[in-house]
Amino acid sequence: MKYVLMYSNRPDLDAAVPEERRAEVYGQIFQWFETHASAFTDAGAELQGPETATTVRTGDNGSPVVVDGPFSEAKEAIGGFSVIDVENLDAALDLARSWPSLGFPGIAVEVRPIVEHRMD
């Protein structure tokens, strides 16, 4: 089954992480993607910070308006996502559990199955 892993973080807390620690974790993350390569599909990306986000939403008059900032005002932001293809939810959760950043405050991984359109 295919799932999306959404890596959420707290940009305000991340800003406090020292540079060399950040580099170290990046190293672990690359290693992690390599170790679990067979689970990952080609889809996925690391995102630039929420300060770079621009949101398009329906304005008061019913037509789309463009606004500065992310769609949600929550402190948590999506830092990236991967589309994985694994046996079942347990396998997806095992992968999420091993996400190297989980040791940092405010980090979470949301696991969601994707909609698979059936052709029959």
Added chain:
Amino acid sequence: MTVPGPDTDTVLADAVRHEVGPVVAALHRLTGDFDVAEEAVQDALVSAVAAWRRDGPPPNPGAWLTLAARRKAVDRLRREAARGRLAAAVAATRVEAAGPPDRSTDWSDTDERVAMLFGCCHPALAVEARLALTLRSVAGLTTEQVARTFLVPEATLAQRIVRAKRKIVATGIRMEVPDTRVPERLDDVLTVVYLTYNAGFVDAASRGLAQDAVWLAEVLTTGLPREPEAWGLLALLTLQQSRAAARFGPNGALVLLADQDRARWDHPAIARAERYLERAAVWRRPGRFQLQAAIAACHASAPTYAETDWLQILTLYDLLLRHDRSPVVRLNRAVALAECMGPEPALREVDALAGQLDAYHLWHATRADLLRRLGRMEAATDANRRALDLAAIPAERALLRDRLGT
């Protein structure tokens, strides 16, 4: 003709307990769809309640349920046109299951029930949903019975189950014993069984639920005989159940351990529980259920309350705290501490839990008892009043009212 009465309902409850799990599992295998399987069995149960009360139970309740559930599944699948082929396939399978039950398949039945327990108690589901699903799909209660047990409207409970099943199907939760993290996942399953027992423990009216829980624990030990915590839970529930007859006074009020007539305890059950604990101990992997069972066994083997080995119990609580740091465990430890060291240090421990347990009636009731033993009668009365305000279960309220002399 009307044949109501407890007898029919007892046969029904018993048949349901033994047949529903395997029937859901078999249909799940056949259709590949847990939702359809579960709903079909639920439909069959509703028909069974009506038909068996009217005509009396059939000679082979299991076969009756299997056949009825299969028909309901075909109906459901037919309603979903896209699955027409599957419906035809299910309808075409021969109904051998309608013959006398084949005892040689008991093993796989047990395995299937254990697998379903793991699926229904998956950590990705909310705890209330795990309980509701387990009671419905494995223990075979109807939605209405489950709703009554948890004092929620039937529609709310039905909604909860629909949402949980949707999540099971959409997210790929398997009805199987996991390959990894078995002790951790087993703990989730055991917790649900334990909560089931507690739901039926204090209330004389829902005692059937307590029996269902003991039965589920038995199923787990049969399916997973090498898991000491499964034996621990079975021992714990068997011990608690052994006191069932002494737990309620003539006016329906709860009778505390200190005041129970120990001659009314089920002593063969206590001996059985001790054997379960010995089986668990062989693995040398203590856990919270084994330790709670060991504490219960200390109480069970004491000839009188005064002769209870409180030091042993206190030691076991210290071990238990390593596995379960919850404030309720600390509260129970304080009760043992009072027996070993007197009410004063115990009250200090209890008061330290105020922030976490202020809304828990037994925190106030325990405090009241310690205050009384320290001669602080006014404070004790206040604490008992607060406990009565918070207590919801009639048997506990009756006991607290007795204490308050109202």
